Amino acid sequence: MLIVADENIPLLEAFFGDMGQIRRVSGRTMSAADVRDADVLLVRSVTRVDKALLEGSRVRFVGTATIGTDHVDLAWLEQNGIRFSAAPGCNANSVAEYVLAVLSLYAELQVMDDWTQLSVGIVGAGNVGSELAEKLLRLGFTVKLCDPPRAMQEPDREHAFTSLEDALTCDVVTLHTPLTRNTAHPTYHMVDTPELAGLTPDQLLINAGRGGVISNSALSERLKQPDAPLVALDVWEQEPQISAELLSQVWLATPHIAGYSFEGKVRGTEMVYQAVCQFLGLPVRKKAGQFLPQPALSKAVFTSAADEQTAVWTALRACYDPRSDDARLRKVMRLARSGEEQGVAFDRLRRDYPVRRECSSLKVELKGSSRSLQDSFRAAGFRLHA
Ligand SMILES: NC(=O)C1=CN([C@@H]2O[C@H](COP(=O)(O)OP(=O)(O)OC[C@H]3O[C@@H](n4cnc5c(N)ncnc54)[C@H](O)[C@@H]3O)[C@@H](O)[C@H]2O)C=CC1
Numbered sequence: 403m404l405i406v407a408d409e410n411i412p413l414l415e416a417f418f419g420d421m422g423q424i425r426r427v428s429g430r431t432m433s434a435a436d437v438r439d440a441d442v443l444l445v446r447s448v449t450r451v452d453k454a455l456l457e458g459s460r461v462r463f464v465g466t467a468t469i470g471t472d473h474v475d476l477a478w479l480e481q482n483g484i485r486f487s488a489a490p491g492c493n494a495n496s497v498a499e500y501v502l503a504v505l506s507l508y509a510e511l512q513v514m515d516d517w518t519q520l521s522v523g524i525v526g527a528g529n530v531g532s533e534l535a536e537k538l539l540r541l542g543f544t545v546k547l548c549d550p551p552r553a554m555q556e557p558d559r560e561h562a563f564t565s566l567e568d569a570l571t572c573d574v575v576t577l578h579t580p581l582t583r584n585t586a587h588p589t590y591h592m593v594d595t596p597e598l599a600g601l602t603p604d605q606l607l608i609n610a611g612r613g614g615v616i617s618n619s620a621l622s623e624r625l626k627q628p629d630a631p632l633v634a635l636d637v638w639e640q641e642p643q644i645s646a647e648l649l650s651q652v653w654l655a656t657p658h659i660a661g662y663s664f665e666g667k668v669r670g671t672e673m674v675y676q677a678v679c680q681f682l683g684l685p686v687r688k689k690a691g692q693f694l695p696q697p698a699l700s701k702a703v704f705t706s707a708a709d710e711q712t713a714v715w716t717a718l719r720a721c722y723d724p725r726s727d728d729a730r731l732r733k734v735m736r737l738a739r740s741g742e743e744q745g746v747a748f749d750r751l752r753r754d755y756p757v758r759r760e761c762s763s764l765k766v767e768l769k770g771s772s773r774s775l776q777d778s779f780r781a782a783g784f785r786l787h788a
């Protein structure tokens with residue numbers, strides 16, 4: 403059996419090495435010639451999987467080690483009897499941790515004594531949005547959820563959801579929807595000139611869903627105005643060739659890595675492995691946990707002198723500080739000499755991404771601390787030392 407796989411899928415050999423031959427190719431440039439003789443195709447989000455790639459090939463199973471599926475022509479696969487599997491929720495916690503870290507930086511910038519005074523509008527309350535909402539509510543934030551498809555599917559919980567218009571009035575608005583065009587509630591350019599016009603300089607807009615959910619040209623125009631909101635973008639239109647102008651305008655810029663915790667990536671591979679096992683009728687013998695290395699930082703100790711908010715922020719940023727990704731992205735974009743080079747640099751940052759561990763990898767010891775501090779650490783996802 404031949405498995406053709408994106409070379410950026412971690413632990414390919416460990417999970418799939420005993421199933422057949424593995425051919426690793428660049429996901430961005432994968433071509434019909436690369437996959438023609440494959441039985442199984444494993445991709446990430448940068449490969450367009452459609453008729454042009456697969457027609458005439460031997461591929462019978464396609465797996466994507468990602469949450470998003472907008473790069474896959476699901477209808478064409480179904481029409482052609484090709485089994486498909488994604489990895490729903492695999493890196494949801496990673497994205498939620500990215501947002502928490504961004505919130506901590508934003509609250510620090512605003513010189514807030516209590517970051518939980520921020521209201522947060524979460525647009526898209528699926529795996530990512532729900533994970534984030536749970537953490538924020540446990541921490542004491544005010545949260546509004548906007549998810550019209552869920553509001554329709556769950557009429558008895560309709561009051562649990564708010565409109566986009568209302569979500570856009572929160573101090574922080576964070577987008578976690580898929581990119582869709584032909585649905586009852588399409589998200590393509592869901593945030594466009596009118597939505598951006600209503601935002602104020604006291605608000606933060608985060609996009610960690612897909613670039614096209616915000617019109618990037620409208621955003622760039624809005625950011626030229628003196629009363630513009632602050633913006634944190636992890637996802638961009640036209641990745642990897644993102645707008646250099648927009649990059650220079652946003653407050654925090656990262657190269658689509660919100661979901662790039664090591665745990666999230668390995669869970670993505672594990673979920674696709676499980677789906678391939680089921681497809682081939684093989685037993686599931688391997689688990690992601692087997693392959694997680696020791697974290698570089700395994701324990702943090704806070705004494706009773708620790709201020710609650712500073713302690714949680716310190717631990718959060720010890721696990722992940724988005725400012726490093728922001729600095730790296732701005733540097734490579736500055737050094738590149740053309741749009742093409744910038745695209746290559748954007749992809750290279752993602753390919754060579756450092757190992758980033760989730761908060762659960764850090765054991766926190768709190769000496770003489772209050773119950774409320776313990777609750778905050780647990781809410782953020784840390785393990786507490788007994
Ligand atoms: N930046 C990154 O690294 C990552 C980005 N993503 C993106 O985040 C998206 C969401 O991920 P999950 O929560 O796991 O997906 P999910 O499928 O569990 O949830 C998506 C939610 O969005 C809702 N939704 C759909 N249309 C909407 C609309 N017009 N307005 C408001 N809500 C709407 C759906 O009803 C659903 O509840 C993915 O599709 C992917 O594109 C996912 C992982 C990592």
Ligand SMILES: O=C(O)C(=O)[C@H](O)COP(=O)(O)O
Nearest residue numbers: 446447448468469470661662
């Ligand atoms: O899971 C998703 O959906 C994501 O957005 C991934 O984090 C994207 O990672 P790549 O597939 O582009 O490596």
